[in-house]
Amino acid sequence: MRRGLLQAALLAFVCLQALWPLRVIENLTNQLVAPIAAWLTPSAGFIAEAVALVTDSHPEWEPLEDPDGLIDWERRLGNPPPVARLAWLEVPVLEVQRRAGRLRIAAGRDFGLALGQAVVYGQQWLGRIQEVEDHTSWVELWNAANARTGVSLEGETASIAGVASGMGPSGWPWIRWMDPKAEPQDGMNVLWRRREQDPRNLDDLELRLGSLRQEGDRERDAAAWVITHEMPPGAEGRVYIAAGAVGSSLVAEPTIRRGPASVSLFRDATLGAKVASVRATRGGPAAVVLQEGRVIGPVVVRRGNHLWFLRRSPGDWREEALALDPEAERLLQLEKGEAFELEGAQLYTRGAGMIPRGLPIGSIRDPQRPLEQGELEIVARQGVGGGSS
Amino acid sequence: MKQPRLRLLIPVAFLLTLVAPGLRVLPGGEYLPDLWLLLFLWSMPDPTGLPLRKPIMLIVILGALRASVTALTPFSAWAGLSVALLLRVHLQRLLVDARFVARFLVGWVASLPLLFFDVQAAWRLGISPDLGVWLVRSLWVGFLWALALRPARVPIYVEGPPIARRVRGAELGK
Numbered sequence: 357m358r359r360g361l362l363q364a365a366l367l368a369f370v371c372l373q374a375l376w377p378l379r380v381i382e383n384l385t386n387q388l389v390a391p392i393a394a395w396l397t398p399s400a401g402f403i404a405e406a407v408a409l410v411t412d413s414h415p416e417w418e419p420l421e422d423p424d425g426l427i428d429w430e431r432r433l434g435n436p437p438p439v440a441r442l443a444w445l446e447v448p449v450l451e452v453q454r455r456a457g458r459l460r461i462a463a464g465r466d467f468g469l470a471l472g473q474a475v476v477y478g479q480q481w482l483g484r485i486q487e488v489e490d491h492t493s494w495v496e497l498w499n500a501a502n503a504r505t506g507v508s509l510e511g512e513t514a515s516i517a518g519v520a521s522g523m524g525p526s527g528w529p530w531i532r533w534m535d536p537k538a539e540p541q542d543g544m545n546v547l548w549r550r551r552e553q554d555p556r557n558l559d560d561l562e563l564r565l566g567s568l569r570q571e572g573d574r575e576r577d578a579a580a581w582v583i584t585h586e587m588p589p590g591a592e593g594r595v596y597i598a599a600g601a602v603g604s605s606l607v608a609e610p611t612i613r614r615g616p617a618s619v620s621l622f623r624d625a626t627l628g629a630k631v632a633s634v635r636a637t638r639g640g641p642a643a644v645v646l647q648e649g650r651v652i653g654p655v656v657v658r659r660g661n662h663l664w665f666l667r668r669s670p671g672d673w674r675e676e677a678l679a680l681d682p683e684a685e686r687l688l689q690l691e692k693g694e695a696f697e698l699e700g701a702q703l704y705t706r707g708a709g710m711i712p713r714g715l716p717i718g719s720i721r722d723p724q725r726p727l728e729q730g731e732l733e734i735v736a737r738q739g740v741g742g743g744s745s
Numbered sequence: 746m747k748q749p750r751l752r753l754l755i756p757v758a759f760l761l762t763l764v765a766p767g768l769r770v771l772p773g774g775e776y777l778p779d780l781w782l783l784l785f786l787w788s789m790p791d792p793t794g795l796p797l798r799k800p801i802m803l804i805v806i807l808g809a810l811r812a813s814v815t816a817l818t819p820f821s822a823w824a825g826l827s828v829a830l831l832l833r834v835h836l837q838r839l840l841v842d843a844r845f846v847a848r849f850l851v852g853w854v855a856s857l858p859l860l861f862f863d864v865q866a867a868w869r870l871g872i873s874p875d876l877g878v879w880l881v882r883s884l885w886v887g888f889l890w891a892l893a894l895r896p897a898r899v900p901i902y903v904e905g906p907p908i909a910r911r912v913r914g915a916e917l918g919k
Contacts, residue, residue: 392812396759625766
């Protein structure tokens with residue numbers, strides 16, 4: 357009886373772990389399987405390569421024009437104009453929490469950041485530093501739920517002071533308070549209004565939030581003024597922080613680790629050609645696999661030095677990639693579909709968790725690259741957890 | 746049927762693991778059934794009343810070997826093989842093994858748990874598996890199982906006259 361219960365419990369545990377895996381147990385199991393995989397994976401790969409009767413087609417890839425394109429454009433679009441007695445600290449974004457309206461950025465006490473510091477992208481107001489840790493900080497976006505921001509509603513003749521309140525993902529931020537005698541109008545430009553403790557010079561920038569619009573039924577006295585806006589896609593990559601005093605470096609770029617790799621198995625024995633395995637020649641973090649300088653897929657499983665990754669064509673990256681439109685000087689999000697209409701749009705990783713931002717993926721219409729030995733790399737952003745949500 | 750020993754099964758499982766990715770490369774290879782499941786079903790008799798050490802050891806070994814040539818978690822194989830054995834044993838008691846369709850049904854149903862756990866694991870990795878291909882794989886398991894369990898091995902004389910029962914008992918080594 358006791359033995360039967362034990363066996364039933366063991367079976368239940370295995371089934372539950374298969375369906376809802378606990379990461380600790382999964383990692384431990386992968387470590388236990390790693391010694392077997394270290395011998396079997398390359399041997400099986402060698403046999404598979406030897407008996408391969410079906411070979412991949414070898415479509416041509418266009419040469420990559422500018423491997424650092426995304427980062428260059430983000431800097432060009434996002435770097436605010438110089439302001440007297442202020443310096444702009446450039447900080448990459450590590451994590452975007454859209455629901456919570458927060459960004460995790462790659463600088464903290466190590467770069468002297470403090471609570472309440474202004475965070476901008478170009479001439480767009482983003483929010484303030486909300487929490488400072490040793491090497492990272494959290495930025496509360498101005499449109500986060502219940503975040504309050506002083507605003508100035510600018511019309512052709514009038515300027516109205518007000519306070520905006522964020523609604524998070526449930527709607528546009530609305531004007532919580534404004535001068536009762538004021539007469540706002542649709543389409544007014546909404547600018548950021550500084551607090552007493554903010555540097556006076558920031559006023560010169562005329563940081564923008566969005567446009568004013570009235571929503572609801574005015575006749576029933578159920579109308580509200582809201583601020584329509586769009587978060588610049590580049591602000592997911594790097595932000596700029598106004599600082600009165602800075603250290604020797606104005607860029608808080610996190611460490612990106614690269615290491616050589618070689619193919620150990622071209623096809624997964626169960627999942628087929630969608631998944632392949634590479635062998636990293638040294639340990640350390642691994643987030644994506646690059647072939648000839650372009651990302652060919654994200655790493656999904658690690659068993660010792662053998663890394664399993666998904667083989668993707670550039671168009672498969674969807675919301676995990678950004679397209680650069682060099683002519684219109686803008687970044688396009690793939691999920692909105694505009695990038696697919698753009699001929700020859702170059703894609704770059706959007707960056708999330710350990711995947712660095714701005715790694716080149718290729719042209720949006722490129723087919724899946726055939727996997728070949730040579731010039732393979734594994735890359736990861738070091739000391740980073742989490743991801744976009 | 747005499748139960749194969751572990752010392753024979755383990756090298757066979759190693760060999761299968763080595764050739765499995767190569768077989769997937771062959772034309773139509775993606776439709777081939779799961780080799781580890783076939784080996785397990787073929788080598789495991791009804792474990793009722795027998796010590797469970799051998800089936801458990803074989804499940805652990807096959808799952809670990811399989812995990813060295815696939816990105817899928819070994820838990821998927823461990824859960825799939827365990828439930829497959831349970832289902833096969835219960836279905837074999839319900840259905841008459843003498844008929845091809847019954848044997849096919851037993852093999853096919855026994856392959857479904859592994860398919861289910863594999864598909865779940867693939868989705869978690871961000872892969873949308875082609876369910877048609879995976880269904881063909883499971884049908885292959887049913888077909889091969891029906892062929893492997895030939896009627897001659899079915900104890901149809903057990904319920905017969907005493908002399909036949911004795912003959913069958915002698916065949917089984919009892």
